[in-house]
């Protein structure tokens with residue numbers, strides 16, 4: 003049996019998942035190199051105020067079957083902590099309002115709760131209600147999420163719901179983000195003209211069948227839950243030790259070396275010489291690049307300019323998270339902090355923070371001495387996350403929370419964590435550019451790309467990206483054998 007040596011660059015979720023999958027194969031020798039002094043990348047748990055607090059990604063979506071399966075495989079299912087029930091509130095011109103039921107990152111799926119919420123103007127509501135008619139205009143090509151939802155529901159829905167939900171998730175502008183790459187679940191509806199509102203009308207079964215025949219769309223199926231096929235898992239979760247429990251469990255099964263920044267790749271026969279800052283180079287038959295943005299672009303530029311160009315087309319947003327600790331009694335006396343898991347703000351309200359998680363309410367058993375809130379600052383096109391000092395950011399966020407919620411208490415602790423150039427902005431045409439980059443890399447040989455800049459951000463997308471990359475490498479190494 004010939005041993006195929008694989009070097010994985012980056013120990014974020016995508017790199018660790020790929021390295022772990024590869025390590026299961028005895029014919030592969032796998033080393034994961036991480037440039038920083040810790041594993042996890044954008045998953046980073048710190049001890050703050052006696053609690054495990056995530057200052058990067060904060061919740062894992064276990065509704066995705068491949069993520070739930072991984073969590074079970076790692077033996078972490080028994081330990082998950084689900085998010086407490088309780089809708090977030092949204093910033094509107096009339097103040098904070100609970101997010102209506104059925105409103106997701108890409109707009110409303112039910113019109114009645116939106117109607118009752120009073121958030122939209124009568125004109126905005128009327129326009130949103132025209133969605134079944136607007137659905138007849140099919141969208142065959144990739145467009146921005148914003149132009150798609152605006153075409154379907156109108157500008158008000160896009161500004162009020164899609165911008166603070168999907169835009170905030172990506173730290174970006176919905177009028178620049180690709181529908182195919184950031185809302186793939188809508189692509190079929192866009193190209194076959196299915197109404198998102200009618201699709202989610204839960205009619206009695208016989209009526210649904212008639213309606214589906216009239217609309218020529220499949221009958222609505224009940225939403226999948228994380229409970230199917232196994233014991234129940236909450237949709238959104240973490241662990242008592244934070245999301246670091248996930249990355250630690252992955253890393254425990256992998257030969258991972260920290261403080262090992264890869265600075266270059268050189269051809270060595272059919273394989274690669276991997277240059278590592280301040281260390282001896284490593285020889286590899288196959289290299290997997292998972293670092294986002296410029297780091298991977300620079301490693302690829304000389305050998306595969308077309309793949310480097312993929313990363314050049316993905317601008318990165320810089321964001322920061324601000325953890326604030328309030329005196330518990332004062333915080334829980336405030337109705338917003340007592341009853342809601344978070345605050346979402348549309349960009350047209352122009353505040354320093356764009357979203358805040360009410361950590362102490364959302365995660366039962368967090369165990370902090372104070373009542374902790376966590377706000378996110380910065381988005382693509384804004385330099386706030388880089389320019390404000392810690393003190394300025396903390397003061398502004400605390401002022402805004404007080405102003406929006408009426409909380410009189412001032413935070414007694416504050417901690418800022420910055421994520422420069424961390425959130426990839428996948429623009430229309432991204433999927434085609436990924437395909438072209440992968441085709442070009444196939445002709446070079448021995449390099450695979452994965453991670454959030456390629457396959458989209460979020461733990462679910464990066465798990466899938468790492469798994470797919472591992473499968474591709476296993477096939478390539480077997481073919482060489």
Ligand SMILES: Cc1cc2nc3c(=O)[nH]c(=O)nc-3n(C[C@H](O)[C@H](O)[C@H](O)COP(=O)(O)OP(=O)(O)OC[C@H]3O[C@@H](n4cnc5c(N)ncnc54)[C@H](O)[C@@H]3O)c2cc1C
Nearest residue numbers: 012014015016037043044059060061264293453454460461
């Ligand atoms: C503030 C914030 C909040 C978020 N919240 C959520 C959330 O709640 N839920 C969710 O699902 N997702 C969330 N995300 C997104 C999610 O965390 C990321 O999409 C995902 O973790 C990215 O994983 P990755 O492996 O692609 O990249 P990364 O995590 O960036 O990992 C890449 C690794 O490569 C290393 N590296 C870079 N260059 C080199 C080099 N030259 N040599 C060696 N190593 C190198 C880096 O140090 C890093 O460790 C959030 C992201 C941020 C920033």
